[in-house]
Amino acid sequence: MTTLPPARGPLSHAVVSALRGGPETLPSGESRAEVRAADPWGDDLHLALYVLYELHYRGFDAVADDREWDPELLALRGELEAVFLDALRAGTPDGRAAARALDELLVEPVDHTGSVSHHLAVEGELWQVREYAALRSLYHLKEADPHLWVVPRLRGRAKAAMVAVEYDEFGAGRPERIHARLFADLMSDLGLDNTYGHYLDRAPAPALAAVNLMSLFGLHRALRGALVGHFAAVEITSPPGSRRLAAAMRRLGAGAAAEHFYAEHVEADAVHEQVVRHQLVTGLLTDEPHLDADVAFGADATGLVEERLARHLLAAWNGERSALLPRVDGLTHGSTGSPPDGSPDSHNWARWAPLRRTLPM
Ligand SMILES: [Fe+2]
Ligand SMILES: [Fe+2]
Numbered sequence: 001m002t003t004l005p006p007a008r009g010p011l012s013h014a015v016v017s018a019l020r021g022g023p024e025t026l027p028s029g030e031s032r033a034e035v036r037a038a039d040p041w042g043d044d045l046h047l048a049l050y051v052l053y054e055l056h057y058r059g060f061d062a063v064a065d066d067r068e069w070d071p072e073l074l075a076l077r078g079e080l081e082a083v084f085l086d087a088l089r090a091g092t093p094d095g096r097a098a099a100r101a102l103d104e105l106l107v108e109p110v111d112h113t114g115s116v117s118h119h120l121a122v123e124g125e126l127w128q129v130r131e132y133a134a135l136r137s138l139y140h141l142k143e144a145d146p147h148l149w150v151v152p153r154l155r156g157r158a159k160a161a162m163v164a165v166e167y168d169e170f171g172a173g174r175p176e177r178i179h180a181r182l183f184a185d186l187m188s189d190l191g192l193d194n195t196y197g198h199y200l201d202r203a204p205a206p207a208l209a210a211v212n213l214m215s216l217f218g219l220h221r222a223l224r225g226a227l228v229g230h231f232a233a234v235e236i237t238s239p240p241g242s243r244r245l246a247a248a249m250r251r252l253g254a255g256a257a258a259e260h261f262y263a264e265h266v267e268a269d270a271v272h273e274q275v276v277r278h279q280l281v282t283g284l285l286t287d288e289p290h291l292d293a294d295v296a297f298g299a300d301a302t303g304l305v306e307e308r309l310a311r312h313l314l315a316a317w318n319g320e321r322s323a324l325l326p327r328v329d330g331l332t333h334g335s336t337g338s339p340p341d342g343s344p345d346s347h348n349w350a351r352w353a354p355l356r357r358t359l360p361m
Helices: 010-020 029-036 043-054 065-069 071-090 098-106 116-122 126-140 156-169 179-189 205-219 221-251 256-287 289-318
Strands: none
Touching: 010 029, 010 043, 010 071, 029 071, 043 071, 043 205, 065 071, 071 205, 071 289, 098 221, 098 256, 098 289, 116 126, 116 221, 116 289, 126 179, 126 205, 126 289, 156 221, 156 256, 179 256, 205 221, 205 289, 221 256, 221 289, 256 289
């Protein structure tokens, strides 16, 4: 289990304190207006959401399992999700066809300037690859888990296709081949700590948002179309990106397991892409044609959060800065707005020097 992370502002402070059983009360009534005014891409909102979602995965040390269904926490989660969803809808095209959104993903952009995998394959340095893996670990150590939540909501062809792909993601009956396990092995090759959730307190909002997106889609039956669109986008874009990341691992001598994780995805996702497009998406839209625009939304929202993460990583690296947040032991810290009253926090992220010289992480 993971340790509760330090808060990054009033919302995450309220959530973490409530889970610690502290005296703080969750935002209610009037102060719910504060939630609605929160930065939908900010550290505070995304950490609060991430922590609330984690209750549905493995939870936290010293937090009772049944807090997963605490009505007050769920009500707050709903408010945070509404803010995030509004931003996702505002940042994606409205009501376009699923086929169009998915077709666009098949075309590799000619301009590579915003692509992390191109950067890492061609000129990335080992410390950047390690940072990439540390931040991606929040996603890959959960790989395929939230997608399973959609299974009871599908039927027939779509259900069979989803389970067939998930069977591969979970190692086809062999625990050592579970994709999350392969990623843990990659982390070992890179000298990273592969404990589940280890880098949560180092992950900035864009990395948390990528995980929150799949949790959001996975947990809501109303967003089943978006979940399928998200899954399709991941599988369709994976083979070319994985090929470049395998090349980056090879060029930098990262190790056999590091290269294997991405090489495995070049092969596996080429098959998954076909099953997802022709069985899962087609099956779902045959059963429920009214979900067409939701599938497109899920794919487009995935592109949006991935683009934001790529911008964050490349901006940091181009400036010779770490893309990770500094680890702050025992302190509550805030990156948005003022720290909660009484918190020991007076930090400003910009104060920290680049961390890349202080690796290992
Ligand atoms: Fe996978
Ligand atoms: Fe896959």
